[in-house]
Amino acid sequence: MLKLLITRPLPERVVAACEGFDVTVRADVLPMSGDEMRASLRDYDVVLPTLRDMYSAEVFADVTAPRCKLLANFGVGYNHIDVVAARAAGIEVTNTPGAVTDATADIAMTLMLMVTRRAGEGERLVRSGAWTGWHPTQLLGMHLSGKRVGVLGMGRIGQAIARRCHYGFDMAVHYCSRSPKEAVMETTWHASPAELAAAVDVLVVAVPGGAETRHLVDAEVLQALGPQSYLVNIARGDVVDEAALIAALEAGEIAGAGLDVYEYEPEVPEVLLQRDDVVLLPHLGTAALEVREAMGLVAVENVCAFLDGRELPNRV
Structure with a gap:
């Protein structure tokens, strides 16, 4: 069974869509530490990260032969992931455009x-x-x-x-x-x-x-x-x-x-x-339940495509 790490709490509907996987949902709402990210690459087949989970070139360089083969990013922006370094390590990266x-x-x-x-x-x-009340100026x-x-x-x-x-x-x-x-x-x-x-x-x-x-x-x-x-x-x-x-x-x-x-x-x-x-504003761009659900479901579809060996719908 595919082992999946979700790095932040997500809406219940998104987590429920992952029921066919061995899922770990990290409870912390703060970004992952460097050690957590390195462990994620060693211990999981797929990681579903998000904003401020800084997968830098240094993180990838520290993990030889990573088990992880896909970072299914939750969000359209992926500048927190060094995509070139990820691919060099044999890891694909996807995002969730359209939903946002x-x-x-x-x-x-x-x-x-x-x-x-x-x-x-x-x-x-x-x-x-x-x-003190309305006035003309x-x-x-x-x-x-x-x-x-x-x-x-x-x-x-x-x-x-x-x-x-x-x-x-x-x-x-x-x-x-x-x-x-x-x-x-x-x-x-x-x-x-x-x-x-x-x-x-x-x-x-x-x-x-x-x-x-x-x-x-x-x-x-x-x-x-x-x-x-x-x-x-x-x-x-x-x-x-x-x-x-x-x-x-x-x-x-x-x-x-x-x-x-x-x-x-x-x-x-x-x-x-x-x-x-x-x-x-506190980064409210996509802060509506139906939008965050849609983003999560797009990320899950990317994971499903990876598992099935299909072309990744939102490869970056």
């Missing part, structure tokens, strides 16, 4: 509305007991409808964000990707992140994580965005140079930011915690 698209796009819209309409500030004001923000959105990364999630912005809020869609893409709505392509930032009112980061996109949003991009515009990041934390973001906020070079991810997650710089012009 709409939920992550919804969180992008949540952050866009919260930061432009100052909803976080307003909620804190009410909770503080200091609210209280917490004036930016009206999102009809504005220009810039989508950095026009993959599945980027396109879902673009659709919501255009059809839901009548926004003009600008985007940056390696090459222009066909779209069902009118769009404007930009050749660089800085060029995109200079053209929009809200810049939404939706690129994959990894070495190629680390600090893609840097001081130049933030300066191009300008003092009346906002940054939203629902991708990976290190796509945004966090130090440059803090400097831009403190200098008034951008109007505000909405963040669901952080460069050194779960650490959030104190200066961001103290700023009213920043909305901070």
